[in-house]
Amino acid sequence: MGQLRRLNFPILFLSFGLALILWTNVVALRQEEQSVTGAFTLPVETRNLPGGYVVLGSIPSSATFTAEGNRDERTKIDPKNLKAYIDLSKPNRSGKYVIRLDAPTEYVVSWNPKEIPTQVHLEKEVQSDPLPVTVEAIGQFKLQNFRYDGATAEPSTIVVTGAESLLKKVDKVRAYLNLSDLESQSSVRASIELIDKNGAPVQGVRPSTDTVVIRAIIAARPPRRSLLIQPVWQGSPEFGTTIADYQFTPAQVSVEGPADVLANLSVINTKPINIEGLNQTTTLQAELDLPLGVRLTNPSPISVKVFVKSSGNSPNQPGNSNSQGNP
Structure with a gap:
């Protein structure tokens, strides 16, 4: 009897170990299934x-x-x-x-x-009133003996749809015209941009069209001339001083216009330049008094440096040969 018991103990331990391993695996599988x-x-x-x-x-x-x-x-x-x-x-x-x-x-x-x-x-969502399309020219106009006189857009106005708060930001509807493209055609299709006062695109709004057709206005270039600028003074410098000389920048300008008008021009006068009470050498801005039909070929700011000197007790003396028109 004791011998039988001795033989059963190892079997019992082995069975118990196998059962424990099997139970552990089953629990692990169940836990794995539950936690996927x-x-x-x-x-x-x-x-x-x-x-x-x-x-x-x-x-x-x-x-x-x-x-x-x-x-x-x-x-x-x-x-x-x-x-x-x-x-x-x-x-x-x-x-x-x-x-x-x-x-x-x-x-x-x-x-x-x-x-x-x-x-x-x-x-x-709301709609805007019709907004005009502004055409802005970029690039260089290369057609010889012709000039670019602006452009029109078709359609000329568009309607923008979007949230009211965003529509209020739209300041301009812009389309670019590259003047270099006008060498082979006078009309191009261009994309439009909706921009705010700072020139930044306004997002989240929809224009009634994404593109417009831009038609350039091209005309034959009129005759040109280069002319010196003649100042027209207004007022008088401070007592005891006189205008000794002046110097324009640029010294001369290129203008274009009707041939008969240009033929009668020897200089281009300025609009009145105020020198009232001037007592020292000063640089002033000047505007040209262009005849009807005449315009600058390359518009740029014009300034005049007015040289002032003391006249002592003598009356104002005329300046040098460049100072015609001095008061």
Whole structure:
């Protein structure tokens, strides 16, 4: 009897060990099945946006939801059947909304989080009054014996649609015309830009058209002449001083216009330059008094340096030969 017992003890211990190992594996498998998770990152859709409203600012482009369940249920999930969305059917002043998950009920898993809070600002959509299209020329006009006389846009006005707060930022509708493109054609199609007072694009609004046809006005170039500038003074320098000389920058200008008008010009007069009470050498800005039909070929700022000297007790003396017209 004792011998039988001695033979059974090792078998009992072995059986107990095998049972313990088997039980441990079963528990581990069950725990593994219960703790299986999977994360799904999905693009966010907007749903039920009320008519006449627009979304201001940005909405999260994606959201992540995690599924938790046993392995078999987890493997059933097809990401194509999952949708993340925001329901905008009820606009509110606070702008508080949530991102939810739209998943088939056949997936027996738990989703975390249930919903994701986010901020969305809705505003009523309105239309602007017709806005004129401004054509801005860039580049260099290269056609010989012709000149560029401006351009027109077709359509000449557009309507902009968007949130009222954004429409208020639109200061100008701009289209660029590259003068270099006019070598082979007089009309081009150009994109328009909606810009604010600082010249920056206004985002989030829609123009009634994205492009316009720009038609350049090209005319035969009239005759040209280079002429010296003749000052016309207004007022008198301070008592005891006189205008000794003057110097224009540039010294002469190139003008174009009708041949009969240019033929009668020897100089170009300035508009009256105020020198009242002048008592020292000073640089002043000057404007040209251009005859009708005459214009500068290369407009640029014009200045005149007026040299003042003391005349002592003698009357004002005339300046040098460049100072004709001195008071």
